Amino acid sequence: MIKHSEKASRQSEYDLTFSADDPETISARSRNGNVTRFIEAFRYTGHRNAATNPYRLTPKNYPEISPLHFGLREDDSVDVRGLLSTQSLPTTVRDLHELLRAVYASDVAVEAAWLQREEEQEWIWQAMETTPDASTADLRRAAFIMTKSQTFDHFLGAKFPTFKRYGCEGAEAHLVFVDSVLRDAAQAGVKRVVLALQHRGRLNLLTDLLGVNPRMVFRKIRGKSEFPEDLPVTGDVISHLPADVRLEGGLRAIALHNPSHLEAINPVSIGHTRGIQWSLKDGDYSSDSSARPGDSALNMQLHGDAAFAGQGVNQESLAMSRLPHYRVGGTVHLVVNNQLGFTTPSERGSSGEYGTTVAAVAGAPVLHVRGDRPNAVHRAARIAYAFQRRFRRDVVVNLNCFRRWGHNEADDPTMTNPQLYRIIESSKSIPDAFVAELEEKQILQPGEMNAVAAETSAKLSTALEEADKYPPPVNAFKKSWSNLSPAPPAVTVWNTGIEDSLLQHVALTSVHVPESFQVHPRILRTHVEARRQRMAEGGPLDWATAEAAAFGSLMWQGFDVRISGQDVGRATFAHRHAMLVDQDTGDITLPLNQLECEGRLEVSSTNILKRLLK
Numbered sequence: 001m002i003k004h005s006e007k008a009s010r011q012s013e014y015d016l017t018f019s020a021d022d023p024e025t026i027s028a029r030s031r032n033g034n035v036t037r038f039i040e041a042f043r044y045t046g047h048r049n050a051a052t053n054p055y056r057l058t059p060k061n062y063p064e065i066s067p068l069h070f071g072l073r074e075d076d077s078v079d080v081r082g083l084l085s086t087q088s089l090p091t092t093v094r095d096l097h098e099l100l101r102a103v104y105a106s107d108v109a110v111e112a113a114w115l116q117r118e119e120e121q122e123w124i125w126q127a128m129e130t131t132p133d134a135s136t137a138d139l140r141r142a143a144f145i146m147t148k149s150q151t152f153d154h155f156l157g158a159k160f161p162t163f164k165r166y167g168c169e170g171a172e173a174h175l176v177f178v179d180s181v182l183r184d185a186a187q188a189g190v191k192r193v194v195l196a197l198q199h200r201g202r203l204n205l206l207t208d209l210l211g212v213n214p215r216m217v218f219r220k221i222r223g224k225s226e227f228p229e230d231l232p233v234t235g236d237v238i239s240h241l242p243a244d245v246r247l248e249g250g251l252r253a254i255a256l257h258n259p260s261h262l263e264a265i266n267p268v269s270i271g272h273t274r275g276i277q278w279s280l281k282d283g284d285y286s287s288d289s290s291a292r293p294g295d296s297a298l299n300m301q302l303h304g305d306a307a308f309a310g311q312g313v314n315q316e317s318l319a320m321s322r323l324p325h326y327r328v329g330g331t332v333h334l335v336v337n338n339q340l341g342f343t344t345p346s347e348r349g350s351s352g353e354y355g356t357t358v359a360a361v362a363g364a365p366v367l368h369v370r371g372d373r374p375n376a377v378h379r380a381a382r383i384a385y386a387f388q389r390r391f392r393r394d395v396v397v398n399l400n401c402f403r404r405w406g407h408n409e410a411d412d413p414t415m416t417n418p419q420l421y422r423i424i425e426s427s428k429s430i431p432d433a434f435v436a437e438l439e440e441k442q443i444l445q446p447g448e449m450n451a452v453a454a455e456t457s458a459k460l461s462t463a464l465e466e467a468d469k470y471p472p473p474v475n476a477f478k479k480s481w482s483n484l485s486p487a488p489p490a491v492t493v494w495n496t497g498i499e500d501s502l503l504q505h506v507a508l509t510s511v512h513v514p515e516s517f518q519v520h521p522r523i524l525r526t527h528v529e530a531r532r533q534r535m536a537e538g539g540p541l542d543w544a545t546a547e548a549a550a551f552g553s554l555m556w557q558g559f560d561v562r563i564s565g566q567d568v569g570r571a572t573f574a575h576r577h578a579m580l581v582d583q584d585t586g587d588i589t590l591p592l593n594q595l596e597c598e599g600r601l602e603v604s605s606t607n608i609l610k611r612l613l614k
Helices: 023-031 033-049 093-104 118-130 136-159 173-187 202-209 214-221 262-279 305-310 312-319 357-362 374-391 418-425 430-440 448-469 500-509 521-537 543-556
Strands: 108-111 192-196 243-246 252-255 297-304 331-337 366-370 395-400 561-565 601-605
Touching (some): 033 108, 093 118, 108 118, 136 173, 136 202, 136 448, 173 192, 173 202, 173 331, 173 374, 173 395, 192 262, 202 214, 214 448, 262 312, 297 305, 305 331, 305 357, 312 357, 366 374, 374 395, 430 448, 521 543, 543 561
Parallel strands (some): 192 252, 192 297, 297 331, 331 395, 366 395
Antiparallel strands (some): 108 366, 243 252
């Protein structure tokens, strides 16, 4: 299990301020028009020339990032004061060209042309130009994580050769990304991170980063349930396993159940995060006017490249990511780009230049990074998380990697993708290559990671021996569900009615109108006054009154109620009117929230434009 409590010295990138209106910047842009345009060309299009994909053809050379395109010669002198944020400023076009290639067209590149606010663009340029490389401690940590992951995959391959584990091989660096974000989140005071995962590398992430007991994993592989034997449930397939753990430092990580249609979990994870924010009184639910969504709860999603581009649920979720009642303060997205959708090559999986182009729907920047460069992955993680914290907007990282065994370990990808897999099969594994690099740089001692692999393998062997005797933890009916219990085997009839007095109170409160609040005349007559009269006469209840009683009685018992959808506040056929709109000011009130109880009603209606009245 990786520890997240260490207090490493970390730069607060999200505290960076842009300098677009700085007098020096304005003067420099005016003084150096061609140089300014040359720099901006790299910032906007450098990603097209970047070496972020180690397993594809060499990137094309685009003329718009050539100095000659801007009338500049290599030996020309330049003055870039006020134009760049790097500590050392180049003095010739040649030096400037090399610097821009290193920052914007190397192993990390950025797409941010669609950002609509200048502040966001200026911030992302500064972050690209100033975020440092990983420290020695970070590099050692990355080697440790990837070595453990590779050992885990090799162990499963040897002990369960026919098991489809959807291993991490080829994408080990995505664990470095997740680990970096979790550490930064813990240090920023985030209390909970909600994770929507994919199949690939899921078991590695659960066991290596989140501390899920491998004995439970082995028990599950052998066909036993992840639940105690006295619970009459069978559980789910192993590639859908969840986790709810508390990491050192107090950060709670929640990996949700996934269906096989993996991307379907993404809006669920956003809703789960929003629910946590409700319970923690975070962001939109805070009484502190300075609070921002995501102060205490972070949403993080891992996608496959083909799924991210091809499944409409992603575009829909992105389109709703900043709407009131749905926003969670920005999601950190990691696209584990295997460069294959099952067997379909990436260039046939999306009409855009990249499968991540759909991020433009939410105005989210995209960082492209080489998956065989853990140092670059760590740097991309720092920038991505810092952007999310600074602007509380979605951010996407496109991790270019591969799947060593194709769709699963029983697949033969060479049947349909021979050229790509000829490159992959001739390459050293990413963890081995990275360890060799660090040994050469004397960051690791020779054989140091061999000892880590041996120790990991020994622990896994012990866990395998103990798997059949391992009692699964009792996770059902805990925490938020602790007041519930399993249904008895006998058929039971439950009385779900409420007392007449409570029904009267809820119904009348549901049409309570604040003083000086101007209700629409028709609503006042046919809804407010009609309901009051109906309750006074004791006649039959209409559908809307019964619904209000159901909502209010749940709130009276301490449950929160949320309804969402198109015009859901009044209902499509104008019968509900759970919200009332002041005809003079446009302010909105939710009468049921006048109930003196712990439960609250949230109405997420697409036509709510003004603030809600308490």
